[in-house]
Amino acid sequence: xxxxxxxxxxxxxxxxxxxxxxxxxxxxxxxxxxxxxxxxxxxxxxxxxxxxxxxxxxxxxxxxxxxxxxxxxxxxxxxxxxxxxxxxxxxxxxxxxxxxxxxxxxxxxxx
Amino acid sequence: xxxxxxxxxxxxxxxxxxxxxxxxxxxxxxxxxxxxxxxxxxxxxxxxxxxxxxxxxxxxxxxxxxxxxxxxxxxxxxxxxxxxxxxxxxxxxxxxxxxxxxxxxxxxxxxxxxxxxxxxxx
Numbered sequence: 001x002x003x004x005x006x007x008x009x010x011x012x013x014x015x016x017x018x019x020x021x022x023x024x025x026x027x028x029x030x031x032x033x034x035x036x037x038x039x040x041x042x043x044x045x046x047x048x049x050x051x052x053x054x055x056x057x058x059x060x061x062x063x064x065x066x067x068x069x070x071x072x073x074x075x076x077x078x079x080x081x082x083x084x085x086x087x088x089x090x091x092x093x094x095x096x097x098x099x100x101x102x103x104x105x106x107x108x109x110x111x
Numbered sequence: 112x113x114x115x116x117x118x119x120x121x122x123x124x125x126x127x128x129x130x131x132x133x134x135x136x137x138x139x140x141x142x143x144x145x146x147x148x149x150x151x152x153x154x155x156x157x158x159x160x161x162x163x164x165x166x167x168x169x170x171x172x173x174x175x176x177x178x179x180x181x182x183x184x185x186x187x188x189x190x191x192x193x194x195x196x197x198x199x200x201x202x203x204x205x206x207x208x209x210x211x212x213x214x215x216x217x218x219x220x221x222x223x224x225x226x227x228x229x230x231x232x233x
Contacts, residue, residue, distance in 0.1 A: 050217075
């Protein structure tokens with residue numbers, strides 16, 4: 001089963017910019033749009049970015065997404081304490097056994 | 112805004128079938144796709160599959176032989192059945208409304224339920 005690869009952790013102090021990367025392949029990120037989900041401690045995941053770079057209503061502008069080739073990135077500008085959470089990228093995978101794949105997850109810590 | 116609530120037994124015995132229901136409020140079940148996702152303790156997210164308003168289904172290849180999803184339009188609910196469970200199926204199970212277009216070019220879960228914990232144990 002395909003997986004999207006993320007670095008396990010990232011950290012920054014309040015106000016800093018933090019970037020999370022997501023590496024995939026030609027059958028997933030290279031072919032379809034990327035989404036990002038935020039999971040606060042003890043809570044359900046929440047859609048943070050969809051279609052590579054679109055923010056749902058209510059998501060602060062400090063969250064931004066981008067995609068290039070078979071990789072994607074999530075940037076958090078002006079890091080805040082409430083941003084401490086797990087972040088997952090995801091995309092549809094068009095391989096022989098098509099399915100939706102999540103990234104391995106990145107834990108963001110606010111120092 | 113659509114809201115989702117999972118329900119079902121919190122404890123299932125090994126080899127039995129796990130059955131969960133997701134009740135949709137604030138929207139029609141005929142309007143979207145509907146997905147199930149799970150998260151084992153301390154682990155990441157795993158997509159289980161989806162069912163569309165047209166009763167089209169698509170399941171994770173790793174679970175396909177054990178998964179069945181259905182929709183009850185009269186109750187605005189959709190359901191998950193996972194057969195022959197083992198301890199590896201212990202997880203928090205989430206239901207989510209799903210947007211899909213362009214085949215699966217655009218595919219994402221926009222609203223999630225709070226999740227329900229299912230433990231597989233005798």
